[in-house]
Amino acid sequence: MKLPAPLLELLSTTFGPHGCFTDEAERIAYAYDNSRRNAMPDAVVFAQDHAQIETLIQACREHHVPVIARGRGTNTTGATVPVDGGVVVSFERMNRILRIDPDNRLAVVEPGVLNGDLQRELAPHGFFWPPDPTSSPWCSIGGNLACNSAGPRTVKYGSPRENTLGLRAVAGTGEGFRCGTYTSKGATGYDLTRLLIGSEGTLALITEATLKLTPKxxxxxxxxxxxxxxxxxxxxxxxxxxxxxxxxxxxxxxxxxxxxxxxxxxxxxxxxxxxxxxxxxxxxxxxxxxxxxxxxxxxxxxxxxxxxxxxxxxxxxxxxxxxxxxxxxxxISPNKINEDVVVPVNRLPDLVEGIRRLSKKHDVLIVTFGHAGNGNLHVNLLPRDDAERERAHACLAEVFALVISLEGTLSGEHGIGLVKREFMPLALQASTLGLMRNVKAAFDPDGILNPGKLLP
Amino acid sequence: MKLPAPLLELLSTTFGPHGCFTDEAERIAYAYDNSRRNAMPDAVVFAQDHAQIETLIQACREHHVPVIARGRGTNTTGATVPVDGGVVVSFERMNRILRIDPDNRLAVVEPGVLNGDLQRELAPHGFFWPPDPTSSPWCSIGGNLACNSAGPRTVKYGSPRENTLGLRAVAGTGEGFRCGTYTSKGATGYDLTRLLIGSEGTLALITEATLKLTPKxxxxxxxxxxxxxxxxxxxxxxxxxxxxxxxxxxxxxxxxxxxxxxxxxxxxxxxxxxxxxxxxxxxxxxxxxxxxxxxxxxxxxxxxxxxxxxxxxxxxxxxxxxxxxxxxxxxISPNKINEDVVVPVNRLPDLVEGIRRLSKKHDVLIVTFGHAGNGNLHVNLLPRDDAERERAHACLAEVFALVISLEGTLSGEHGIGLVKREFMPLALQASTLGLMRNVKAAFDPDGILNPGKLLP
Known part of the structure; x- marks a missing residue:
């Protein structure tokens, strides 16, 4: 796709000469993420404030051009790969900690703040923000929220959905809004905060987050x-x-x-x-x-x-x-298939036995480890060549079927993105998927936000 | 409104002679709740299973008749008062605990189970479900979920939104669906579970809930x-x-x-x-x-x-x-105005001082107590006659304005219902309310579920 000239001009005006790029070298750097999938965006912009995101989405909506939000691209599901082209908006420069408020156990941050940087700033106050992906030194809070990314501490302290009080965001309609509260309790209308968390940039782009802190x-x-x-x-x-x-x-x-x-x-x-x-x-x-x-x-x-x-x-x-x-x-395998299935804790013995059986049946090396306290295991298939890769894919479908039969689900913390989209009907009824599509349309009527992700 | 004959016949067939009533005495008993507002429903039905709710909503949708879900009517906001008539569906007979699963720290219940009954059944297993409204001996889990009702323990253990893993429900479209998981972690699509919690029966009717248990x-x-x-x-x-x-x-x-x-x-x-x-x-x-x-x-x-x-x-x-x-x-006052505003904890001194000032200014007795650890205070205005009642309403508007100026919100645990609806634009931007209306339409395109509640 070639972007329409008026849109390009607006992007250039809005983001400035150091915030808007269309040359191939820049675009290649934002074409892929940790999933190793890739697809070229038509432009890359670097956001610095909320107003720019409103302008961006309104303009892209007018021209029917996809907008793909990107933190630091550490996700493993292809959630930030611009499969239909369009504009990748990186939040890496929108990285200010706006407020640390220990009295109210909250912090207000821009989405580009790195998880590890936030933890370091919180430590002297005696607090931390519980979500702790392995990538915490170099993954962003915005990405953590988009994917509901968690880590080992979730077993005691919960995921981003349990540790976020409120958000500022821009919907696919181009309208900015705030949801949630600065308080630790709230019953004022629908919970849009949790709805945005884990929505992988398909409903709205988060421009500010009020995080709930926990005493360390x-x-x-x-x-x-x-x-x-x-x-x-x-x-x-x-x-x-x-x-x-x-x-x-x-x-x-x-x-x-x-x-x-x-x-x-x-x-x-x-x-x-x-x-x-x-x-x-x-x-x-x-x-x-x-x-x-x-x-x-x-x-x-x-x-x-x-x-x-x-x-x-x-x-x-x-x-x-x-x-x-x-x-x-x-x-062993540069092309490892990195899953993070989850089952009720007392079904873990059945899961690990079942995976062992499938590994033998399909003759694929599988390494299993992870956050067992949540029943959340990283099942990594390690194919060494093309033949094994084909067998690994057949095996993967059976792993998911096993997980569902044990009352589990596809993902505990990585999300769906591009790579698990086709398996969603295994985990969710058609009626549930239908409602999710309605919700998507309610926020993003023209389907410009991160197309091709999450929903099959 | 008089219900269409084919609808009445279907209700009678679906719910049976002991589960469907149209006589005045029965309807009066389901016309009001603890808000002391009231409005007559055209029929009252008593649900016993999920399939009945699908039939009910499909039929009412066809005839454009409101459906109002009701737990035990202990809410204080008029959330279950059938202001536009229609069918009140009481869940009081759908009250089975379907599963207590201490190994996985979860329980599966029907919505009519009383909070206190569940706690009693959980105790021998060493677990409890944290939400603990003062009405816990006689309020239902379904009602707790509909209103995101909490209580004193929320300060440490969270509200229903932090303590629910998954739901089964029927949307305003008449379609049944499941959302959430049986696991303590999940990143498989949009979080419809939290979206339904606190939606006061305006999006979908909950027919089963998977609750997250905490060791006592x-x-x-x-x-x-x-x-x-x-x-x-x-x-x-x-x-x-x-x-x-x-x-x-x-x-x-x-x-x-x-x-x-x-x-x-x-x-x-x-x-x-x-x-x-x-x-x-x-x-x-x-x-x-x-x-x-x-x-x-x-x-x-x-x-x-x-x-x-x-x-x-x-x-x-x-x-x-x-x-x-x-x-x-x-x-003192049979007509007490019972609010539950919430502010960041370190703004509590400003809140209690401000309320004191407003009490004097409007010459209205105000009693203030409540869940201070969450910044959530019950501000009860106690007018003794009609003149005081009028002054109390003027005072209330200023209480809400004070709360918003302190970065607080209208409700911590009671919800919005009928009585706080008009104040929603104080707490939420027009764009946020617009998105909430879109979400409402996504679940309930004909607006038959609990009309006149929550959204202004």
Whole structure:
């Protein structure tokens, strides 16, 4: 597509010579994201304020040109790939922390603020914002909100939907609006805040967010439990979540992942059937009893060893396996298929057994690890060549069918984007999808916001 | 309105002779709610399953007849009053707990289950569902979800929007659908679950809810702090919320309310400037340090006395003032105007001072108490005759303007219903209201669900 001249002129006026680009080199840099899919945008603009976004969307609506919002492109689903061309609007320069308000346990930020930068600014006030994707040093709050991205701490503290009070945004109609509150409670009309969170830029573009802060507990203890096999570890997860002390991280790593991490520089990684990394937090004088409660629940059939880190060096060592995993996977398969299915916690044993069976059936290497406390596992298929890639795709469809049969769903924290869109009818009834389409039309009647994503 | 004969026949067939009524005596009983507004419905039906609701809405849509869902009518905003006539559908007989699943920290219930009944069934499993309106023994879960009703525990555990995983419902189109998950995490499409919560039966009728359960801490300690005046108590609330130990209740009672409670049977109620009731919960060995932390924050300018209950009898005695309040208010004014405004916690001193000023200016008795930890105060205007009633309404408009000027909002937990509808443009921009109307049309294109509520 070639953009109409009046639109190009308006973009150039609105965003200025250093904020609007149409040359190929710039466009290529914004054509792809961490999904490794790519498609060329027709222009890239860099937003600096809310008013520019209103102008942008109104103009693009008039010319029927797609608008694709982009944080830092760390998502794995292709959610920011401009499949139908159009204008990519990057929020990376709209990155001011507008207010940190510890008295009211809130912060107001622009969407381009990096998650890690915000956490660093909050720390001296004794607060944090719970969502903690692995990419937190280089992913943006706007992206976290767009995808409802979470991380290990979600098991205790919730996802962006539980940690956001209000938003300012511009709908696909081109109209700016505010929703939500500056208060920790509100029952004034429909909850548009949560509706926008996880909508992947298909309903409105977020220009400001009021985030709910949580006091940062001053104490943390790390435990590592190894098990004879994946099944006994999965059963331990269910026991831990059925007792009252909720850990602030409860991570599962299967034997295939452990071996991979061990073979790729993780010499301290135990070679065992499965491993749990468990963290509990709280005020220092409450930690001992919390560690006891979680340890009791971790014990049971198949436990091989339970270690509690006594120093920060030991904590680092315990986490080394988990950290070594991502780079290790890349060495095997540059085209890994990275899923994040989720099932009710007590169905985890069935899920890990089922995945093992499918891995054998389709002869595809599958590594399974992740946020077990939420029943949310990263199921990574690692095809090494074209033949394996074909088998991996057949296997993936069966993984999703398995997850749905266990009362689970397609994604816990990555979202749908481009790559899981076709599987949505597996997880949602036609009537639910129909209502989602109606909601899309209510915000974006001409379908210009991030077309080709989320809804099949 | 007289209902069309074919519709009446269908209702009678669908709901049976004991589930469909058109005689005046039955209709009168379903004409009003706790708002004391009333309007006659043309028929009352008692639902027992999801399929009946689909049939009902499809038929009413065909005949353009309003459908008004009703739990137990305990709301204070007129949300269940059938202002345009039509069919009231009561969920009181659709009251089965379908599943209690402690392993996955969830329960599946029909909407007519009473909040208190659910809590009682959950207790032996060691869990509870956090939302706890004062009416919990006789209000329904469906009503709690429709109004996003909360209570004292919200300050620590959140409202229905933070404690619901998924829903089954029937939209105004007549189509049944499921949304949300059985898992504690999900990023599969738009969040319709939260959108329905707090929508007061204007988008869809909920027929089943999957609730997120929380482990019930086994220990609880109650504190009572009295202060020289409302301002010093309000400042103490802000101090308590700015430190890391979050109480599970933080209730404020002003001097007018204390005197009222004292004069009406509460002989143990202290006559002082203002009072805070504070509760902390946790495992028993963590309580002492939590009580210490909260006590330190409660201390400061204007504190008169801080008591910690040592026995359950003492706890009962400390709560006696709060319990005596509601009956006491009724003796003064059967027409009390019952608001539940909310402001950021550190604006509470400005709010209570401002209300005091408005009470004097308009010469209307105002009692202020409530969930101070969320900045959510019940501002009850108590007019004793017609002249005072008129002054009270003028005063109310200024109370709302004050709240908005303090970055607050109209309602923390009661919702909008009929009585606060006209004030919505104070709290929300025209563009936000416009999007809410679009969302309404997306779910209920013919506007048959609870007309005349929530949106102005």
């Amino acid at each position: 507990p001053s104490g943390l203890r790390t435990l590592r439990a190894t098990y004879r096999n994946v099944s006994s570890a999965a059963h331990a997860v269910a026991r831990i979540m059925a007792q009252p002390v909720t850990p602030c991280a409860l991570e599962f790593i299967d034997d295939v992942a452990l071996k991979l991490a061990h073979d790729h520089g993780g010499e301290n990684v135990p070679l065992t059937g499965a491993m749990l990394m468990i963290e509990v937090d709280g005020e220092p004088d409450t930690l001992a009893s919390a560690v006891d409660a979680v340890s009791r629940a971790a014990q049971g059939e198949g436990l091989e060893e339970l270690r509690v880190a006594q120093t920060s060096e030991e904590t680092q060592a315990l986490w080394s396996a988990r950290k070594a995993l991502s780079p290790a996977q890349r060495t | 801490p086994s220990g609880l300690r109650t504190l009572r702090a009295t202060y020289r005046n409302v301002s010093s108590a309000a400042h103490a609330v802000a101090r308590i919320m700015a430190q890391p130990v979050t109480p599970c209740a933080l209730e404020f009672i002003d001097d007018v309310a204390l005197k009222l409670a004292h004069d009406h049977g509460g002989e143990n109620v202290p006559l002082t400037g203002a009072m805070l009731m504070i509760e902390v919960d946790g495992e028993p060995d963590t309580l002492a340090s939590a009580v210490d932390a909260v006590s330190r924050a409660a201390q400061g300018e204007g504190l008169e006395e801080l008591r910690v209950a040592q026995t359950s009898e003492e706890t009962q005695a400390l709560w006696s003032a709060r319990k005596a309040l509601s009956p006491a208010q009724r003796t």
